[in-house]
Amino acid sequence: xxxxxxxxxxxxxxxxxxxxxxxxxxxxxxxxxxxxxxxxxxxxxxxxxxxxxxxxxxxxxxxxxxxxxxxxxxxxxxxxxxxxxxxxxxxxxxxxxxxxxxxxxxxxxxxxxxxxxxxxxxxxxxxxxxxxxxxxxxxxxxxxxxxxxxxxxxxxxxxxxxxxxxxxxxxxxxxxxxxxxxxxxxxxxxxxxxxxxxxxxxxxxxxxxxxxxxxxxxxxxxxxxxxxxxxxxxxxxxxxxxxxxxxxxxxxxxxxxxxxxxxxxxxxxxxxxxxxxxxxxxxxxxxxxxxxxxxxxxxxxxxxxxxxxxxxxxxxxxxxxxxxxxxxxxxxxxxxxxxxxxxxxxxxxxxxxxxxxxx
Amino acid sequence: xxxxxxxxxxxxxxxxxxxxxxxxxxxxxxxxxxxxxxxxxxxxxxxxxxxxxxxxxxxxxxxxxxxxxxxxxxxxxxxxxxxxxxxxxxxxxxxxxxxxxxxxxxxxxxxxxxxxxxxxxxxxxxxxxxxxxxxxxxxxxxxxxxxxxxxxxxxxxxxxxxxxxxxxxxxxxxxxxxxx
Numbered sequence: 022x023x024x025x026x027x028x029x030x031x032x033x034x035x036x037x038x039x040x041x042x043x044x045x046x047x048x049x050x051x052x053x054x055x056x057x058x059x060x061x062x063x064x065x066x067x068x069x070x071x072x073x074x075x076x077x078x079x080x081x082x083x084x085x086x087x088x089x090x091x092x093x094x095x096x097x098x099x100x101x102x103x104x105x106x107x108x109x110x111x112x113x114x115x116x117x118x119x120x121x122x123x124x125x126x127x128x129x130x131x132x133x134x135x136x137x138x139x140x141x142x143x144x145x146x147x148x149x150x151x152x153x154x155x156x157x158x159x160x161x162x163x164x165x166x167x168x169x170x171x172x173x174x175x176x177x178x179x180x181x182x183x184x185x186x187x188x189x190x191x192x193x194x195x196x197x198x199x200x201x202x203x204x205x206x207x208x209x210x211x212x213x214x215x216x217x218x219x220x221x222x223x224x225x226x227x228x229x230x231x232x233x234x235x236x237x238x239x240x241x242x243x244x245x246x247x248x249x250x251x252x253x254x255x256x257x258x259x260x261x262x263x264x265x266x267x268x269x270x271x272x273x274x275x276x277x278x279x280x281x282x283x284x285x286x287x288x289x290x291x292x293x294x295x296x297x298x299x300x301x302x303x304x305x306x307x308x309x310x311x312x313x314x315x316x317x318x319x320x321x322x323x324x325x326x327x328x329x330x331x332x333x334x335x336x337x338x339x340x341x342x343x344x345x346x347x348x349x350x351x352x353x354x355x356x357x358x359x360x361x362x363x364x365x366x367x368x369x370x371x372x373x374x375x376x377x378x379x380x
Numbered sequence: 381x382x383x384x385x386x387x388x389x390x391x392x393x394x395x396x397x398x399x400x401x402x403x404x405x406x407x408x409x410x411x412x413x414x415x416x417x418x419x420x421x422x423x424x425x426x427x428x429x430x431x432x433x434x435x436x437x438x439x440x441x442x443x444x445x446x447x448x449x450x451x452x453x454x455x456x457x458x459x460x461x462x463x464x465x466x467x468x469x470x471x472x473x474x475x476x477x478x479x480x481x482x483x484x485x486x487x488x489x490x491x492x493x494x495x496x497x498x499x500x501x502x503x504x505x506x507x508x509x510x511x512x513x514x515x516x517x518x519x520x521x522x523x524x525x526x527x528x529x530x531x532x533x534x535x536x537x538x539x540x541x542x543x544x545x546x547x548x549x550x551x552x553x554x555x556x557x558x559x560x
Contacts, residue, residue: 027406027414053418136418197441198399198414200406277441284439356442 044070082110092217112151138192268297387428387456393508404530513552
């Protein structure tokens, strides 16, 4: 019988990673994701893996970089300014095509910000935050069960594409507790790929972990990266659609905001308002395909997001090729409240809101 | 089905009251979420949590308009009393929160001397379970049996099961009274 447990989102990610065969974790504590690190500290050793609390975020992502090159299923996690510090390491992982899983539990604000939940790291996560033309495959859980399911899949996806997979949550999803079903344990062979670096006998061909273009040549490497990103863009768009076929206004939201937006759809429908929801499960690749099923006469879209100026807005305009107006319900430091989200949609449908300008 | 805010000072165990309630809900097959307050939400001296018990998918994990407000200090009462839904109720620990004050007029207000009763029973850390027993009595959210079963399972999983928990639950269940 499947094992169920009542867990926090942060703990659920850690447990799912261990069950997926993650055997190296390095991190540095930061609210609102510290329970993830604490859980790894308490349980990684018993799973036969290594837990390191690094001296900084930079050190931690660098250790993950090394572990990934050696074929380990490796993970780190952070939030806000800590996620900033990991960008250099993430870009190096991208340039080496070393697979790893990174978690960002978004917090509020700019720079140091504040420890409460936010969704302000969307652009940094979805567009790449380090140097160079790379993308992360970004999975956005909105429940504790999805924290488990997406983390469990993340390692396979990272290795399939030799690409960093980012679990992009928010403080509210990381802190909430729900009942979850946990998957079985897997124990990957650290030498299962021919690209890993390890001790080799004299005369045996040695692998190098380095920038791929240094031995592939710049042009072939560019073509290789371009092809991979396009393949991911085509194959990995994931989303949940809710009542979009006849909707007059469709919310677009991830994480905790998507839970509230769905609640607002239900409340609106109960009053006869035709609302719908597209919930991107992948922030990159953004699920443009989801918009194909929307009522062609939809009057507009509304991004519900804990940000200041609407970070996902440009992706919505991109997906619709600016064919429909889009509005924002940006709640900043506050978790959106369903009644307010519904009222905002009613305003838009009455023509009382100006479409939002994507910055 | 019901949305509950539990609030008090850190250390009173009020977040655990909410967590036990959530665990009872899980055992009873409901969709459940529990979320703590942290950071700037805690300014003003309250630790609080949101518990949602639902037959349907849970929306926002944060309760804005509670059906039940369960508080063990005055700041938590003042912070949330005006958000309680019209058909909701307030439960206070009357050994800490004064009862001779103006509560929102239309709402039923219940009280139990949780901290005092816990001390008298020689179980000072059981005040939060007394609050739970009182909440089950006034709300009927779960049958008394189901609530006790879920509570004991919660403590068993933590390795902290003791007959004292049942005794505290009984105190809350039997000694809660209506103030307004």
